[in-house]
Amino acid sequence: MNPLEAEPVVTARLDLVPLGIGHAEEMTEVLADPALHAFIGGVPESAEALRARYERLARGCPEPGVSWLNWVVRLRDEDCLTGTVQATVTASGHGRVAEIAWVVGTAWQGRGIATEAARGLVGWLDRQSVRTVTAHIHPEHRASEAVAVAAGLTLTGMWQDGERGWLRPADPQAVVARANSASPQGS
Numbered sequence: 001m002n003p004l005e006a007e008p009v010v011t012a013r014l015d016l017v018p019l020g021i022g023h024a025e026e027m028t029e030v031l032a033d034p035a036l037h038a039f040i041g042g043v044p045e046s047a048e049a050l051r052a053r054y055e056r057l058a059r060g061c062p063e064p065g066v067s068w069l070n071w072v073v074r075l076r077d078e079d080c081l082t083g084t085v086q087a088t089v090t091a092s093g094h095g096r097v098a099e100i101a102w103v104v105g106t107a108w109q110g111r112g113i114a115t116e117a118a119r120g121l122v123g124w125l126d127r128q129s130v131r132t133v134t135a136h137i138h139p140e141h142r143a144s145e146a147v148a149v150a151a152g153l154t155l156t157g158m159w160q161d162g163e164r165g166w167l168r169p170a171d172p173q174a175v176v177a178r179a180n181s182a183s184p185q186g187s
Contacts, residue, residue: 003060004067004089004096004128011120013077014113016085019070021058024051026081027072030105039138040103065091073117075108082108085121087130095131095170102147109143118151122168133168136160 009016017023028047037043045053054070061068067089072081083104090097100121104114122133135153137144139162145155148166158165 003065004069006069006071007124009071009120009124011116013075014082014116014120015074015076016071016117016120016124017074019054019057019072019084021051021054023072023081024054027084030081030083030107031103033106036103036106039141039144061088071117071121073104073113075113082113083117085117087121087125089125089128089130096125096129097132097134098125098130099134099136100125100151101135102144114144114147115150118147122151131170135166136163137166138162139164 006018008018025047028045028050031050032044034044057068057070067087069087069089071085073083073085074080075082083102085100085102087098087100100118102114102118102121104117125133133151133153135148137148145166148155151168153166153168156165156167
């Protein structure tokens with residue numbers, strides 16, 4: 001299978017814009033709150049460090065059959081970046097598999113931005129014939145669990161690096177039904 005490249009994705013309120021090195025400066029501000037890193041790890045990075053990381057991501061994964069796809073999330077009404085979404089897509093014998101992640105800066109949390117961005121990402125992955133979508137979420141990160149449910153993922157019994165595994169079934173109808181009927185935990 002050919003590697004994928006991030007393309008612009010438009011949702012009701014958001015533009016998912018393929019990540020560029022030029023986004024580092026604004027994203028430094030978006031990701032600056034140390035509290036944001038409680039579940040995702042690390043510490044806020046300088047613009048220079050973020051630029052270097054974005055340069056590595058722009059070169060792509062050196063491993064054949066793996067695509068690193070990264071977007072910044074722009075809130076159109078406010079014309080500002082609010083976070084990122086990403087997918088690592090791997091070609092397997094059973095089709096493409098994606099592991100996804102999202103982060104929204106603390107100033108924009110609680111407004112449904114992560115949910116809308118994750119749904120937009122999963123929809124784009126569906127159009128790219130990605131059969132399976134996974135995520136790994138810290139077991140105490142209830143807001144991120146709610147995003148996973150809204151994006152059609154279901155909690156599994158799998159763990160990776162202290163995070164619980166979430167899976168979107170390959171059947172798109174099951175995804176829609178589950179996202180429309182499930183309620184987030186801890187609400």
